[in-house]
Amino acid sequence: MNVTEPNETVATTEAEKEKSGSQFGRWLVETAVMIALAFLLAQGIKTFVVQPFVIPTGSMEPTIMTGDRVLAEKITVRFRDPLQGEIVVFDDPTGRHPQLIKRVIAVGGQTVDIQDGTVVVDGAPLEEPYVHGKVTDPGTVPLPVTLALDEVWLMGDNRPNSGDSRFMGPIPESMVQGRAFAIYWPTGRIGSLSSP
Numbered sequence: 001m002n003v004t005e006p007n008e009t010v011a012t013t014e015a016e017k018e019k020s021g022s023q024f025g026r027w028l029v030e031t032a033v034m035i036a037l038a039f040l041l042a043q044g045i046k047t048f049v050v051q052p053f054v055i056p057t058g059s060m061e062p063t064i065m066t067g068d069r070v071l072a073e074k075i076t077v078r079f080r081d082p083l084q085g086e087i088v089v090f091d092d093p094t095g096r097h098p099q100l101i102k103r104v105i106a107v108g109g110q111t112v113d114i115q116d117g118t119v120v121v122d123g124a125p126l127e128e129p130y131v132h133g134k135v136t137d138p139g140t141v142p143l144p145v146t147l148a149l150d151e152v153w154l155m156g157d158n159r160p161n162s163g164d165s166r167f168m169g170p171i172p173e174s175m176v177q178g179r180a181f182a183i184y185w186p187t188g189r190i191g192s193l194s195s196p
Contacts, residue, residue: 050074051178053089053101059156059163060087060101063130063193069185070101070193072178081107081173082152084121087180087193090154093168101180102154102164103130108173112153113144114166119155120144130157139166152176 055068064070064087072089082088082104092100106112106121113119117135119126136159147153151170156162165171183189 051089052184053099053180055101056097058161059158060103061158061161062132063087063103063157064101064180064183065189067186068183068189070180071182071184072101072180074178076179077173077176082176082179083107084110088152088154088176089178089180090171091175091177093171093175099177100154102156102162104152105155105165106147106153108147108149108151110153111144111146112165114138131159134159137166139164141166141169145170150174 050071050073053070053072055064055066055070058066077088084104084107086104087101088104089099089101092098105119105126110122112121114136115125117137119128119136136155145153147170150173152173153165154171155164155166180193182192
């Protein structure tokens with residue numbers, strides 16, 4: 001009989017335990033690194049590419065309803081100025097909310113006025129099917145206003161219930177953070193948001 005077998009078995013078992021512990025430690029480190037990389041990638045996408053937003057108010061109804069979740073892409077605004085008719089997310093100049101969402105009504109160099117409940121841009125009444133016949137009342141900002149080349153005039157589609165450029169004035173283009181392009185929730189409202 002070989003008397004060294006039990007010792008070899010004990011040594012082998014201890015080596016296997018050490019190897020198993022080492023493999024578990026390596027797996028744990030790899031998993032932690034993968035989670036950290038996924039988090040950084042998600043933050044990078046949210047910061048520079050596309051970001052989801054929950055709409056808390058009815059200022060854009062019926063285009064975007066209270067509680068809708070929209071996606072805003074952030075690439076376009078880095079390479080060109082906002083276009084008239086686009087729906088954009090921008091920093092709240094009043095500081096009451098992180099961001100707001102409104103439609104671009106006029107861009108740099110254009111003159112905005114409100115006459116008899118109708119928005120007038122550069123002397124011509126603006127075609128606005130998205131307001132569904134709602135009257136646009138003036139706000140507290142004296143009109144007409146001619147925008148500087150780096151400004152936009154933003155208004156909500158639900159004119160009676162929208163705190164917008166009529167009260168805040170023109171918004172610097174630098175405050176525009178993204179262009180809203182789709183509703184992704186609730187499922188019954190999934191769809192694209194039309195651009196000009």
